[in-house]
Amino acid sequence: MKLYFSTKQIPQLQHLPLTERLAAMQTAQKKLIGPEKLFLNVLKMLVVIPVFILIIQMATNWMAIFWALLVTLLYPLIVKPVQYAMCAKYIAQPIPRTEGDK
Template sequence: MKFYFSTRNIPQLKGLPLTERVKRLDRAASRMTVPEKTLMNVLKLLVFIPAFVLILQTASNWTSLLWAGLVFLLYPLLVKPIQHSICAKYLAPNSDKEHA
């Protein structure tokens, strides 16, 4: 599976404006299978839970807030490329005639 760090890099979405790329990715995400959706939700939890645990620790250690911010940065670096890669297989080839 090839990882796409930007929607511009997905071959089926090349040359499309951002709003159209987002629409097509949303439609593709709705076609994901249950195991794929479960994988995505687990990955999101693996990012969010440690961040919230670090936020809870700010009462005793304010620097944990900085660590929580760094953990939140993992979301677009870890989850989005995997989500784009999974959704890419559900995208129709790029054609100007498709407006469904």
């Protein structure tokens, strides 16, 4: 599985503007099968739960807030590439245009 850190890196979406890329990603995300959705949700929970644990620990350790912020900033670096890679296979290939097409 190739990881993509931006929708612009996905070959099927490179030629599209941002709004169309996001719409295509949303459509592809709706096509994910059950185990893929489950995997993504578990991955999200594995990133989010430590943030809340660190926030709870803030009552005894003020440095925990900095760790919580760090984990929160890492969320897009961990979850989004996996999400883009899983959705990329559900994005239709663009139809190549020939000179006769207008």
